[in-house]
Amino acid sequence: MVHPFEVEKYLPLVFSKCFGNTHPVEFEIGCGKGKFLVRRAIENPGTNFFGIDRVSKFMKLGKTRAEKRELPNIRFLRAEAKAFLTDAVALGSVSIFHIYFSDPWPKRRHQTRRVFTEEFLRLLHPRLVPGGLIEIATDDKDYFAAMKKTIAATAELWENVRETVNERILDSMNKTSYEIKWAAEGRHLYYAELKKR
Numbered sequence: 606m607v608h609p610f611e612v613e614k615y616l617p618l619v620f621s622k623c624f625g626n627t628h629p630v631e632f633e634i635g636c637g638k639g640k641f642l643v644r645r646a647i648e649n650p651g652t653n654f655f656g657i658d659r660v661s662k663f664m665k666l667g668k669t670r671a672e673k674r675e676l677p678n679i680r681f682l683r684a685e686a687k688a689f690l691t692d693a694v695a696l697g698s699v700s701i702f703h704i705y706f707s708d709p710w711p712k713r714r715h716q717t718r719r720v721f722t723e724e725f726l727r728l729l730h731p732r733l734v735p736g737g738l739i740e741i742a743t744d745d746k747d748y749f750a751a752m753k754k755t756i757a758a759t760a761e762l763w764e765n766v767r768e769t770v771n772e773r774i775l776d777s778m779n780k781t782s783y784e785i786k787w788a789a790e791g792r793h794l795y796y797a798e799l800k801k802r
């Protein structure tokens with residue numbers, strides 16, 4: 606069955622028009638409540654932040670928090686990641702993609718629904734600026750193992766790949782809602798950072 610969002614079309618996005626400046630752009634895929642992105646936007650006024658999630662219910666919390674603080678450097682949009690990246694995000698326009706705790710779909714028959722695939726990495730890579738980063742986190746050991754295979758299959762794209770356990774690679778001060786929840790339960794958290802060649 607084709608997911609309804611997969612047939613949605615998005616208009617090309619010009620970040621400089623969207624934010625009214627040419628500051629670097631960080632982009633979170635599956636931002637949930639936007640907790641991490643709002644904190645980063647507060648602490649990094651010289652950077653723009655764009656969060657998407659295909660479910661708007663939780664994202665509205667982040668949006669409201671950003672609006673209350675009148676943050677000029679953050680936007681949220683309900684969108685499906687693959688279609689939005691394909692249609693709307695220009696090549697060489699994003700300095701960091703953040704992908705945290707994307708749904709692991711542990712049942713084998715559901716694993717084709719996972720966002721993190723080789724095709725997906727090949728979609729992200731050209732949209733990064735030179736030397737741009739992809740930051741990843743998951744609590745699911747099997748999903749992380751699959752991610753590492755996917756990263757290895759695209760090794761030619763990356764100048765550097767870092768992996769850690771229970772140690773955030775970028776911005777150790779700020780965490781996502783799921784990160785806080787799973788850390789409190791004592792789960793192991795797996796992180797990776799890919800640097801564009």
Ligand SMILES: C[S@@+](CC[C@H](N)C(=O)[O-])C[C@H]1O[C@@H](n2cnc3c(N)ncnc32)[C@H](O)[C@@H]1O
Pocket residue numbers: 634635636637638657658659660663684685686687704705706707708720781782783784
């Ligand atoms: C487990 S939650 C993690 C939320 C947040 N990143 C965090 O760490 O707290 C996964 C989020 O990804 C979103 N998501 C899953 N697949 C998506 C897709 N294809 N496009 C956009 N968002 C997606 C879900 O709606 C959900 O909000």
